[in-house]
Amino acid sequence: MSSRQTQNEANQTMISEFILLGLGAGQDAQVPLLLLFLVIYIVTVSGNLLLILLVVSDQHLHTPMYYFLGNLSCLETFYSSTILPRMLYSLLMGDRTISFIGCIAQFYIFGILVTTECFLLAAMSFDRYLAICKPLHYASCMNDRLCAQLAAGSWVGGCLAITITTSFMSQLIFCGTNEIDHFFCDFAPVINLSCTDTKMIEMLAFILSSVCAFPPFMLTLSSYVWIITTILKIPSTCGRLKVFSTCSSHLVVVTVFYGTLIIVYVLPKTSTLRDLNKVFSLLYTILTPLVNPLIYSLRNKDVKEALRKGARKLSIPTRFRVLSCQCDS
Numbered sequence: 001m002s003s004r005q006t007q008n009e010a011n012q013t014m015i016s017e018f019i020l021l022g023l024g025a026g027q028d029a030q031v032p033l034l035l036l037f038l039v040i041y042i043v044t045v046s047g048n049l050l051l052i053l054l055v056v057s058d059q060h061l062h063t064p065m066y067y068f069l070g071n072l073s074c075l076e077t078f079y080s081s082t083i084l085p086r087m088l089y090s091l092l093m094g095d096r097t098i099s100f101i102g103c104i105a106q107f108y109i110f111g112i113l114v115t116t117e118c119f120l121l122a123a124m125s126f127d128r129y130l131a132i133c134k135p136l137h138y139a140s141c142m143n144d145r146l147c148a149q150l151a152a153g154s155w156v157g158g159c160l161a162i163t164i165t166t167s168f169m170s171q172l173i174f175c176g177t178n179e180i181d182h183f184f185c186d187f188a189p190v191i192n193l194s195c196t197d198t199k200m201i202e203m204l205a206f207i208l209s210s211v212c213a214f215p216p217f218m219l220t221l222s223s224y225v226w227i228i229t230t231i232l233k234i235p236s237t238c239g240r241l242k243v244f245s246t247c248s249s250h251l252v253v254v255t256v257f258y259g260t261l262i263i264v265y266v267l268p269k270t271s272t273l274r275d276l277n278k279v280f281s282l283l284y285t286i287l288t289p290l291v292n293p294l295i296y297s298l299r300n301k302d303v304k305e306a307l308r309k310g311a312r313k314l315s316i317p318t319r320f321r322v323l324s325c326q327c328d329s
Helices: 003-012 027-057 064-093 100-133 135-141 144-169 187-191 199-232 237-265 271-275 277-298 301-328
Strands: 017-020 097-099
Touching (some): 017 100, 027 277, 027 301, 064 100, 064 277, 100 135, 100 144, 100 237, 144 199, 187 199, 199 237
Antiparallel strands (some): 017 097
16 A cells, blocks of 8 residues: 555544434424424433332332333433434534544444343343243242343443444544434444445444344244243133233333334335334334333333332322421411
8 A cells, every 4th residue: 555545544534523414304393303302301211210210219129020121221211311412402503513432432322222222121021931931930040140140241242242343433434425314323324434345344243233133032032922822821811911911011112122123224225214214213212212111100000009109108298297387387
């Protein structure tokens, strides 16, 4: 390689920021989108934090199912905070630029969270499989140590996989346009701007994503096949409905999450799917963290009972103050 070529490549790395084109909405839609995403962010963070608080504070929720649910809510809180605040800032200030380091950091955190969620959903499905299909062995198998190992393994696995991908991604040379046709720094839109050969990193990302997504998906799918088979064997209709209600919420979350991931990252990029890519990305980056606390709280009797207990505890001091004022008077 000549010294001139080396100098040209060095100059190409001078790109210090990218421009996020966002959802491609016009100026008239900026204010409605700002208000919509602000409400979504507030509800998402509040709902997930409330769910974490209930799981931690209520002794009846100190079970493996709610231990994993607390981890999922913690993950979803970070998830939303990685994507939505940057979108809100762009909509409010009109500044769509993001630094190179900020872009890589956003992808890194997002990648860790989305990969961890794959493992965590698989762990939750395994927990439901043991509870419904192997109830006599559930207490001995799903102990505190195994729960902690599954949760820690999910976070560590997600971190290791994305650290490898991001380290290669940060070494790419970017030249030409710096406009990212997305509302956040996702893998494909970023590497499409690189002027160097990206075959190696694309192959690496495909291998890692297959290892991190396919086995958890198959474990989740097989778990629910066994769960549904076991439920159908229950003679009473009331009994079938009662058992299915304990895992239907998780099944909805898994369907939305994996369905949109497969559409965005696995299916061939036809012109129709390419145009809808941002819409499907919105589903798993913004909708899933929003609906998780709503689904688990509205469809779960234990969570609703814990919420009622918490509300009663908060109302007791108020009643005491009222009675004290009446006695003083």
